[in-house]
Amino acid sequence: xxxxxxxxxxxxxxxxxxxxxxxxxxxxxxxxxxxxxxxxxxxxxxxxxxxxxxxxxxxxxxxxxxxxxxxxxxxxxxxxxxxxxxxxxxxxxxxxxxxxxxxxxxxxxxxxxxxxxxxxxxxxxxxxxxxxxxxxxxxxxxxxxxxxxxxxxxxxxxxxxxxxxxxxxxxxxxxxxxxxxxxxxxxxxxxxxxxxxxxxxxxxxxxxxxxxxxxxxxxxxxxxxxxxxxxxxxxxxxxxxxxxxxxxxxxxxxxxxxxxxxxxxxxxxxxxxxxxxxxxxxxxxxxxxxxxxxxxxxxxx
Amino acid sequence: xxxxxxxxxxxxxxxxxxxxxxxxxxxxxxxxxxxxxxxxxxxxxxxxxxxxxxxxxxxxxxxxxxxxxxxxxxxxxxxxxxxxxxxxxxxxxxxxxxxxxxxxxxxxxxxxxxxxxxxxxxxxxxxxxxxxxxxxxxxxxxxxxxxxxxxxxxxxxxxxxxxxxxxxxxxxxxxxxxxxxxxxxxxxxxxxxxxxxxxxxxxxxxxxxxxxxxxxxxxxxxxxxxxxxxxxxxxxxxxxxxxxxxxxxxxxxxxxxxxxxxxxxxxxxxxxxxxxxxxxxxxxxxxxxxxxxxxxxxxxxxxxxxxxxxxxxxxxxxx
Amino acid sequence: xxxxxxxxxxxxxxxxxxxxxxxxxxxxxxxxxxxxxxxxxxxxxxxxxxxxxxxxxxxxxxxxxxxxxxxxxxxxxxxxxxxxxxxxxxxxxxxxxxxxxxxxxxxxxxxxxxxxxxxxxxxxxxxxxxxxxxxxxxxxxxxxxxxxxxxxxxxxxxxxxxxxxxxxxxxxxxxxxxxxxxxxxxxxxxxxxxxxxxxxxxxxxxxxxxxxxxxxxxxxxxxxxxxxxxxxxxxxxxxxxxxxxxxxxxxxxxxxxxxxxxxxxxxxxxxxxxxxxxxxxxxxxxxxxxxxxxxxxxxxxxxxxxxxxxxxxxxxxxxxxxxxxxxxxxxxxxxxxx
Numbered sequence: 037x038x039x040x041x042x043x044x045x046x047x048x049x050x051x052x053x054x055x056x057x058x059x060x061x062x063x064x065x066x067x068x069x070x071x072x073x074x075x076x077x078x079x080x081x082x083x084x085x086x087x088x089x090x091x092x093x094x095x096x097x098x099x100x101x102x103x104x105x106x107x108x109x110x111x112x113x114x115x116x117x118x119x120x121x122x123x124x125x126x127x128x129x130x131x132x133x134x135x136x137x138x139x140x141x142x143x144x145x146x147x148x149x150x151x152x153x154x155x156x157x158x159x160x161x162x163x164x165x166x167x168x169x170x171x172x173x174x175x176x177x178x179x180x181x182x183x184x185x186x187x188x189x190x191x192x193x194x195x196x197x198x199x200x201x202x203x204x205x206x207x208x209x210x211x212x213x214x215x216x217x218x219x220x221x222x223x224x225x226x227x228x229x230x231x232x233x234x235x236x237x238x239x240x241x242x243x244x245x246x247x248x249x250x251x252x253x254x255x256x257x258x259x260x261x262x263x264x265x266x267x268x269x270x271x272x273x274x275x276x277x278x279x280x281x282x283x284x285x286x287x288x289x290x291x292x293x294x295x296x297x298x299x300x301x302x303x304x305x306x307x308x309x310x311x312x313x314x315x316x317x318x319x320x321x322x323x324x325x326x327x328x329x330x331x332x333x334x335x336x337x
Numbered sequence: 338x339x340x341x342x343x344x345x346x347x348x349x350x351x352x353x354x355x356x357x358x359x360x361x362x363x364x365x366x367x368x369x370x371x372x373x374x375x376x377x378x379x380x381x382x383x384x385x386x387x388x389x390x391x392x393x394x395x396x397x398x399x400x401x402x403x404x405x406x407x408x409x410x411x412x413x414x415x416x417x418x419x420x421x422x423x424x425x426x427x428x429x430x431x432x433x434x435x436x437x438x439x440x441x442x443x444x445x446x447x448x449x450x451x452x453x454x455x456x457x458x459x460x461x462x463x464x465x466x467x468x469x470x471x472x473x474x475x476x477x478x479x480x481x482x483x484x485x486x487x488x489x490x491x492x493x494x495x496x497x498x499x500x501x502x503x504x505x506x507x508x509x510x511x512x513x514x515x516x517x518x519x520x521x522x523x524x525x526x527x528x529x530x531x532x533x534x535x536x537x538x539x540x541x542x543x544x545x546x547x548x549x550x551x552x553x554x555x556x557x558x559x560x561x562x563x564x565x566x567x568x569x570x571x572x573x574x575x576x577x578x579x580x581x582x583x584x585x586x587x588x589x590x591x592x593x594x595x596x597x598x599x600x601x602x603x604x605x606x607x608x609x610x611x612x613x614x615x616x617x618x619x620x621x622x623x624x625x626x627x628x629x630x631x632x633x634x635x636x637x638x639x640x641x642x643x644x645x646x647x648x649x650x651x652x653x654x655x656x
Numbered sequence: 657x658x659x660x661x662x663x664x665x666x667x668x669x670x671x672x673x674x675x676x677x678x679x680x681x682x683x684x685x686x687x688x689x690x691x692x693x694x695x696x697x698x699x700x701x702x703x704x705x706x707x708x709x710x711x712x713x714x715x716x717x718x719x720x721x722x723x724x725x726x727x728x729x730x731x732x733x734x735x736x737x738x739x740x741x742x743x744x745x746x747x748x749x750x751x752x753x754x755x756x757x758x759x760x761x762x763x764x765x766x767x768x769x770x771x772x773x774x775x776x777x778x779x780x781x782x783x784x785x786x787x788x789x790x791x792x793x794x795x796x797x798x799x800x801x802x803x804x805x806x807x808x809x810x811x812x813x814x815x816x817x818x819x820x821x822x823x824x825x826x827x828x829x830x831x832x833x834x835x836x837x838x839x840x841x842x843x844x845x846x847x848x849x850x851x852x853x854x855x856x857x858x859x860x861x862x863x864x865x866x867x868x869x870x871x872x873x874x875x876x877x878x879x880x881x882x883x884x885x886x887x888x889x890x891x892x893x894x895x896x897x898x899x900x901x902x903x904x905x906x907x908x909x910x911x912x913x914x915x916x917x918x919x920x921x922x923x924x925x926x927x928x929x930x931x932x933x934x935x936x937x938x939x940x941x942x943x944x945x946x947x948x949x950x951x952x953x954x955x956x957x958x959x960x961x962x963x964x965x966x967x968x969x970x971x972x973x974x975x976x977x978x979x980x981x982x983x984x985x986x987x988x989x990x991x992x993x994x
Contacts, residue, residue: 191954309802423899
């Protein structure tokens with residue numbers, strides 16, 4: 037005789053506690069010192085960006101005013117980061133540079149996210165030809181190195197910080213569109229969305245309440261990492277002459293200005309470059325920790 | 338005759354940052370003789386798989402074992418147990434579809450094992466692998482060796498897994514739910530193959546399962562586990578015919594074939610406690626139809642009543 | 657396989673066609689007049705008018721586009737507005753140096769990234785893992801042009817170990833000239849047995865290659881680490897351990913091969929990145945590749961060059977994606993390309 041399978045009594049497995057959003061961020065930071073370090077860096081840069089004018093020892097030199105008698109001073113008590121070829125205090129230049137760097141980055145991310153969210157949400161929710169067209173366009177954008185795309189766009193639009201912002205936003209929106217589109221498409225047929233539709237809730241309201249709110253976390257994570265990357269790219273474009281023009285306190289431009297004398301007067305390039313590095317590193321460290329939210333498979337760190 | 342495997346007071350704790358969070362195995366004693374087939378049965382979460390892994394000498398991260406597990410004199414809880422894994426003791430897992438590495442051929446994976454434990458030339462390795470793939474009655478052993486896992490059926494993969502397990506002539510073969518993921522007919526063939534090979538080579542088998550039917554079909558003895566303890570142990574026929582412990586009784590009653598077909602199935606009420614920390618008294622007390630006050634106070638020991646048949650219930654009348 | 661290749665080729669052609677159209681239209685819609693770029697802003701109006709006619713800029717835009725398209729297929733990609741020489745020639749003579757630099761950087765990135773990624777998962781969450789995580793995130797956060805300057809400062813300025821700029825020492829042209837075979841200078845010096853030149857070239861290559869490798873190395877280390885973590889949790893890894901296979905084999909042989917498909921994807925992406933990253937590195941190290949020429953062309957709105965770069969970039973991207981897919985199918989037997 038053979039017994040059939042024994043009826044298995046389901047055992048209760050403890051369900052992992054789930055954390056979302058800010059609470060999760062707090063938890064991540066408290067047990068992850070690298071992410072906490074990233075947060076310190078980001079806060080530091082944000083403080084400089086907002087209060088730079090009052091923190092910088094020579095704000096007018098920071099903005100570009102030359103001070104020829106003080107030119108090419110090595111770092112010392114009077115000028116911690118030394119002075120550049122026009123006698124401007126490098127520390128002040130670096131501090132004043134935080135504002136423009138972060139505002140361009142913020143503009144790019146907000147603009148790209150807005151375009152991407154709107155197009156992605158409509159594409160995913162509506163489906164049909166609109167979806168096809170939008171997805172083809174994003175694929176087209178993504179079949180090209182994004183920094184090169186931005187460089188070409190700036191080259192054609194003409195150098196300058198505003199055009200850099202526009203070019204980077206153009207290069208970036210498809211990534212957001214794809215995130216939101218995937219979310220919208222997966223939610224479209226869920227019962228609560230159908231119920232809302234059946235009750236006559238207007239489309240924009242469904243999009244806002246059910247679809248956008250569900251994609252907030254991935255978008256925020258993406259935006260955090262992107263701010264860092266945009267700062268890096270803005271600096272890179274300025275370095276080759278496609279971004280801000282002298283005498284703007286742009287970090288990339290400042291590295292370029294000291295490039296020829298790196299072996300003689302190292303401080304002119306080193307400190308602005310360090311500012312870019314620190315900013316990007318800060319955002320990347322936080323973004324890396326936040327990725328746990330998106331990808332719970334990798335929580336065991 | 339000394340036993341091949343001797344497990345004494347095995348406890349397994351899960352520890353997180355210095356704190357014990359659960360104790361899924363709470364003092365197991367078990368002996369397996371040479372050439373014996375023993376079944377370990379119980380619900381999911383009763384500690385049967387963890388016990389199997391402790392015997393193998395490989396616990397999952399965060400688990401620590403105390404007590405002793407001696408396999409032919411070798412300490413399986415010692416760090417050097419890895420040298421005996423795959424050689425003195427090997428294991429066949431539940432799901433052959435995921436137990437093989439998807440990006441290596443079956444032959445390459447068997448070769449890794451041979452290479453780890455034997456000092457063969459490449460040609461000897463090939464012959465050895467082919468020999469064992471033939472032994473498990475794979476229709477085309479050479480082709481099977483050259484195949485990737487996704488190219489073979491579940492039954493064929495399980496045969497290949499058994500071949501891998503036997504490659505280095507183990508003294509003990511652990512089968513962890515070896516047929517659960519397979520069709521009924523394929524499962525039957527696999528079990529017949531194991532029995533056949535066991536008669537041929539004489540290794541011992543530790544069969545972990547929740548299926549009393551399989552135990553009945555192939556096991557000499559059976560150990561019933563509940564909440565990390567052996568609660569009944571004895572000859573298979575004896576235990577299945579006259580269970581002593583109310584839990585074993587409940588398991589048998591829950592089998593459809595044992596009941597009047599017009600009566601509803603008698604499932605054991607309640608569930609296994611999800612965490613076994615700080616249990617006092619009998620762990621089955623809350624679900625037991627025969628529970629008395631003492632059950633919650635006295636921790637029942639596994640005691641022999643009749644010849645080789647032992648159970649852990651304080652209400653059992655012993656001679 | 658053939659069908660797959662053809663399908664990809666067709667997609668690539670369509671993408672490139674649309675791309676040329678978009679960029680071409682953009683070059684015509686921008687405020688700056690290419691003719692002025694060509695002759696310089698101070699040229700008298702009649703000269704500008706003559707050049708406008710010479711360049712065909714006065715004809716309907718679609719006629720111009722189709723002429724350009726025709727030129728693309730016959731190898732006439734137009735003349736650079738700044739050097740007045742054929743764009744294709746300008747790029748072709750510089751490309752080998754760039755490709756040598758990218759190849760060296762990607763080799764460093766692949767070796768370093770895989771090594772660090774595998775080492776990191778040996779004990780996840782411990783000090784080594786943390787250090788590797790910091791290093792790899794640091795790598796992707798580092799502005800390449802700044803890293804290049806730092807390396808120059810340290811290895812050239814302080815230690816005086818390595819040359820700062822260029823691909824070879826200037827004197828080499830007279831003492832040990834390289835016989836061109838493939839036009840890949842370093843490679844040629846190797847196959848012609850010109851050891852002096854080869855050693856000199858290697859010394860020049862080290863710093864720019866490391867600079868260019870920093871970003872892809874960090875990216876790959878992160879990717880390998882997370883792919884390895886995922887694989888190490890799978891059943892078959894447990895099987896390997898259950899059969900006594902040592903951790904060395906489990907990590908470096910078994911798990912790594914499972915982690916390779918996602919690693920290869922990132923590697924392909926990194927190559928495309930390196931194609932852009934090399935512009936900045938070449939500027940810093942005065943490397944005689946396409947980077948300096950292209951960045952200069954962009955600042956000068958040299959539109960034939962910009963068009964060519966666009967095509968080059970897209971083609972490289974599509975090609976690397978294609979190669980990635982083929983390699984993936986080679987590694988993972990479950991993947992069938994069709």
